[in-house]
Every structure is written in C-alpha cells, then in structure tokens.
Amino acid sequence: MWKNMGLTGKILVAMALGILLGLFLNYSGLHTEGSFVNTYLINGLFGIIGKLFVNSLKMLVVPLVLISLICGVCGIGDIRLLGRIGTKTFFMYMLTTALAIATAIGLGSLFGIGQGMNIPSDATFEAKSAPPLSEVFANIIPSNPISAMANGDMLSIIFFALLIGISILMVGKPAKGLVQSLELINEVILKMVTIIMNLAPYGVFALLTVAMADLGLELIQKLVGYTLVLVGSLAFHFFVTMMIILKLFSGLSIKTFLAKMREVQIFAFSTASSNATIPVTLRTVTKRMGVNNSVASFTIPFGATINMDGTAIMQGTATIFIANLYGIDLGITEYLTVILMSVLASIGTAGVPGVGLIMLSMVFAQVGLPIEGIGLILGVDRLLDMLRTAVNVGGDAAVTAIIAKSEGKMDVSIYNDPDAGTKDVFEGHIDPDNEREFSHVLNDGIMGSEYDDLDNIGRHHKP
Numbered sequence: 001m002w003k004n005m006g007l008t009g010k011i012l013v014a015m016a017l018g019i020l021l022g023l024f025l026n027y028s029g030l031h032t033e034g035s036f037v038n039t040y041l042i043n044g045l046f047g048i049i050g051k052l053f054v055n056s057l058k059m060l061v062v063p064l065v066l067i068s069l070i071c072g073v074c075g076i077g078d079i080r081l082l083g084r085i086g087t088k089t090f091f092m093y094m095l096t097t098a099l100a101i102a103t104a105i106g107l108g109s110l111f112g113i114g115q116g117m118n119i120p121s122d123a124t125f126e127a128k129s130a131p132p133l134s135e136v137f138a139n140i141i142p143s144n145p146i147s148a149m150a151n152g153d154m155l156s157i158i159f160f161a162l163l164i165g166i167s168i169l170m171v172g173k174p175a176k177g178l179v180q181s182l183e184l185i186n187e188v189i190l191k192m193v194t195i196i197m198n199l200a201p202y203g204v205f206a207l208l209t210v211a212m213a214d215l216g217l218e219l220i221q222k223l224v225g226y227t228l229v230l231v232g233s234l235a236f237h238f239f240v241t242m243m244i245i246l247k248l249f250s251g252l253s254i255k256t257f258l259a260k261m262r263e264v265q266i267f268a269f270s271t272a273s274s275n276a277t278i279p280v281t282l283r284t285v286t287k288r289m290g291v292n293n294s295v296a297s298f299t300i301p302f303g304a305t306i307n308m309d310g311t312a313i314m315q316g317t318a319t320i321f322i323a324n325l326y327g328i329d330l331g332i333t334e335y336l337t338v339i340l341m342s343v344l345a346s347i348g349t350a351g352v353p354g355v356g357l358i359m360l361s362m363v364f365a366q367v368g369l370p371i372e373g374i375g376l377i378l379g380v381d382r383l384l385d386m387l388r389t390a391v392n393v394g395g396d397a398a399v400t401a402i403i404a405k406s407e408g409k410m411d412v413s414i415y416n417d418p419d420a421g422t423k424d425v426f427e428g429h430i431d432p433d434n435e436r437e438f439s440h441v442l443n444d445g446i447m448g449s450e451y452d453d454l455d456n457i458g459r460h461h462k463p
Contacts (some may be wrong), residue, residue: 006422007198011266014201014206018270021210023389031213042213046206053203056196057267057276062149062190064279065301066161067186072297073180080411082162082298085403086322091329092399093307094343099241100309101342104233104316105335113225113317114324132294152275154305158298184295190286200267207270215383223380230317234310238391238397243307246398250405256416260288261397265390274304285397287421290414291404299403303396308359310388310395312342314381315360322364322373334367340367357381 007011025031029037053222076082140155142148148156155332168175224379243254262331264284282300319338323330342362357374364371414420 001308007200008263010201011204011263014205014278015266015270018205018208019212022209022214023216025213026216027207042210046209049202049206050210053196053199053207054271054273054276056199057271058152058273059280060192060196060279061275062152064186064189064193064282065154065157067147067182067189068164068282068293068297069158069161069301070168071179071182071186071238072294073126073162074168074182077292079166079169081407085295085298085407086302087398088305088406089302089403091225093395095301096242096245096309096314096395096399097307097343098339100233100237100462101339103237103241103314104230104313105320105338107229107233107236109318111225111229111397112324113229114321122253143158149385154275154301158301158305162298167385175262189279190283193283197263197280197283200263204266206269211383212388217460223377226317226321226377227380227384229321230314231387233313233317234387234391237309238314238394242395242398246402249402252401252412252415256418257289257398257401259360259418260284261394264397268389268393269386272382272389273300274389274392274396277389278304281397284421285400285404288414289397289401290411290420291400292411294410295404295407296400299400300396303399307395307399308392310391311359313391315342315363317373318360318377319363319367319369321377324367326331326370327375328369328374330367337367338363 024036025042031042035276073082076085078439138441139153140159142153142156142160143162145156148160159178168179214275239258243257247254261284264277264281269282278301281304282296285296286293286301316338319330342359357378360374361371364374401410401415405412
C-alpha cells in the first residue's frame with residue numbers, strides 16, 4: 001500500500017503520524033528530561049533525521065537560486081522585461097503584506113482578544129535591534145559574493161546572479177556554451193531536489209514528532225483567543241484573500257493551485273523556514289504549474305526574503321492582543337502606523353534571523369506598546385511560526401503564478417494537468433545505459449590522455 005501511494009499521500013500520512021506520536025509522547029510523560037525517549041528518540045534518532053532533512057534542503061538553496069536566476073535572466077533576454085517583472089513582483093508582495101496585516105487587525109479588533117486577561121508578572125522579552133533600512137539597501141551589493149553565498153544573504157545573491165546574467169547577455173554569442181552548461185547544471189540541481197523530495201515523508205515525520213513532543217498543546221489552551229484569531233486570520237488571508245487575488249489577476253483555477261501547493265506547504269510547515277523550502281517551491285511552480293524559470297527563479301527567492309504575509313498577520317494579531325491585555329487604546333492612526341511599519345519592516349529585516357520577533361518589537365516601539373509583552377506569546381510562537389511559513393510560501397507561489405501569467409511566461413496546459421511533475425520521482429534506480437555511457441566517456445578520456453603522455457615521452461626519449 002505504501003509503495004503504491006503517491007508522494008503527496010505519503011507526506012500527508014507522515015504528517016498525521018508525526019503529530020499523533022509527538023502529542024502521545026508529550027501527554028504520556030514519556031518525553032521527560034533525561035528519559036530514554038527524550039535522549040535517544042526525540043533528541044537522538046528523530047532529531048538527527050529532521051536536521052539531516054532540513055540541512056539537505058538548505059544545502060541546495062544557494063546553488064539553485066544562483067544558477068536558476070542566471071539562467072532565468074538569460075531566458076528573458078530583455079533587460080526592460082526583467083525590470084518590469086521585478087517592479088510588478090515588488091508591489092504585489094507589498095500589497096499582499098498590507099492586506100494580511102489589515103485582516104489580522106480587523107479580526108483581532110472584532111473578537112476583542114486579550115480583554116479581561118490577567119498579566120503574568122514574569123513575562124519578559126529582550127528585543128534584538130534591527131539594522132537600519134539604509135544598511136539593508138547598502139548590503140544588497142555584496143562586498144564579497146562568496147561570503148554572501150556562505151551566509152545565505154538572499155538579496156545579495158539575487159543581485160550577484162542578476163549582474164552575471166545581464167553580463168552574459170552583453171557578451172552575446174560567445175557565451176552560448178556557458179549558458180548551455182548553466183542550464184545543464186540547473187537540471188542536475190533540480191534532480192537533486194527530486195531525490196530529496198522522495199525522502200520527505202521520513203523527514204516530515206521526524207520533524208513533526210519532535211515539534212509536538214516538545215510543544216504539546218497546553219500553551220495554546222492558555223492563549224486560546226490569540227491562537228484562534230491568528231490561525232483564523234492566516235486561513236482567511238490564504239484561502240480567501242490570496243485566492244481572490246489569484247483568480248482576479250490571472251483567471252487560474254483556485255482548486256488546481258491549492259492541490260499543487262499541498263506538498264510545498266507541508267514542507268514549509270514541517271521546516272518552519274521559507275528559505276529551506278525554496279528548492280521545493282521552485283520545482284513545484286516550474287514543473288507542476290508551468291511557470292517559466294525566467295520568472296520563477298526571481299520571484300520565489302525574492303518572495304522568500306521580503307514577502308512575509310504570515311509574519312505580518314502575527315504582528316497585527318499580537319498588537320491587538322497586547323494592547324487589550326494592557327488596556328491601551330489604539331486609534332486609527334496607530335493602526336495605520338502598524339500596517340505601514342510592518343510593510344517597511346518586511347524589507348528592512350530581510351534575511352535577519354528571528355525576523356518575526358524583531359519586526360514585532362519595532363512595531364510595538366512605534367505605537368507605544370510594552371516590548372516585554374512579546375514574552376507572553378513566545379510559548380506558542382514556535383508552533384504558529386510553522387503555520388505562518390506555510391502561508392508565506394503559498395503567497396510566494398500565488399504571486400509567481402500571477403506575474404508569469406500576466407507576462408505570458410506560463411504554460412497553462414501544464415498548470416491544468418493534475419499529473420504534471422508527479423512522475424519525476426527518484427526510485428533509487430539509475431539507468432544502466434547512462435552509467436555505461438559515462439563510464440566509457442571518462443575511461444576513454446583518461447586512457448586516451450595516458451596514451452598521449454606515453455607517446456610524448458617516447459618521442460622525447462628516442463635514441
């Protein structure tokens with residue numbers, strides 16, 4: 001039965017089993033500090049499997065973004081078109097972020113979350129400082145591109161890749177061989193993504209088992225109002241707002257989009273990282289939705305860096321919750337400030353670790369809310385961060401589909417084909433003909449060079 005099940009089905013089963021096993025270990029008391037389960041299963045076997053899976057995804061992010069974006073620029077072949085795509089993508093991401101936080105503020109105000117609750121006296125939070133916006137823009141151009149790639153500075157990598165692609169276009173025909181080589185490298189990296197995706201059920205199972213065993217649901221029960229409004233806002237934004245935008249601007253089928261995004265969002269939920277999910281998102285929008293790589297290679301990594309719809313929703317919900325909790329009245333000016341600050345902060349904190357809480361501390365400081373209030377929601381933030389990431393990658397893919405459709409860079413027949421991209425799987429089998437062919441090529445090359453060397457030696461040492 002497991003062998004005959006599709007990849008999506010396997011991932012869903014693994015997700016359900018991981019959640020159930022994690023909750024069982026949490027509530028049964030087996031997952032206590034120093035116990036066998038805690039030491040050898042949660043922090044041992046499952047922890048190692050989860051880290052290996054996430055690291056394998058992260059391993060491909062930089063080479064995939066760099067090579068794919070260079071190929072994408074060469075594929076567009078028109079610098080003006082590239083500028084138009086970049087401008088449309090930027091404003092679309094800013095629009096969706098503004099709508100996301102407006103939704104959260106609206107629902108939070110409607111349900112009055114946080115009113116009448118007692119404030120725990122031990123709630124603390126030390127806010128990290130975010131870099132100035134001027135510094136963020138200055139760092140877009142890397143002083144050392146190798147260092148930028150090593151650190152995963154996505155905006156710097158995007159700029160460097162764009163510069164290489166534009167330079168290749170300027171060189172022209174002599175660079176044709178280089179472009180073909182880069183295209184082949186891109187295909188090889190995508191094949192690596194395919195291999196890792198087929199290991200996804202085991203990685204997802206391990207990650208969710210560890211997460212649920214550590215977190216449980218007790219904290220959610222204590223902050224049930226905040227949690228329900230935040231989850232409801234996330235669901236409303238993705239399933240209603242984003243789907244209306246997708247239909248309005250592209251005319252594409254919402255049902256098809258949701259079906260093809262299922263795997264990506266499970267990946268995002270289990271890893272809680274938009275950047276780690278980039279390889280899977282890129283593969284899905286190109287292979288399963290028919291988006292041309294020239295668009296997807298720019299919009300997906302760019303969106304993973306600055307598009308933070310889920311994080312913006314958390315900020316809006318947390319602002320209402322903490323304000324009501326401390327009895328602070330916020331007017332329309334403060335609400336507009338929250339929306340504006342969240343949109344700007346999504347750019348200004350791009351690529352900064354712990355970005356959500358840094359952005360939230362910036363928003364609180366701007367509207368006069370106590371920063372230590374963030375300590376009240378830290379307990380549930382890890383679990384809700386998984387949901388926020390799923391919404392973020394869904395927004396990235398939706399905007400990518402809209403931009404590609406508007407520019408004629410999408411194969412709609414692939415988008416409408418439910419089986420597109422599903423047969424590109426790795427089953428542990430490598431074509432023997434390919435093995436023999438490469439073996440002959442390499443061996444012939446090595447032996448040929450050896451014979452050439454012997455021949456040269458013989459000529460130089462003739463009596």
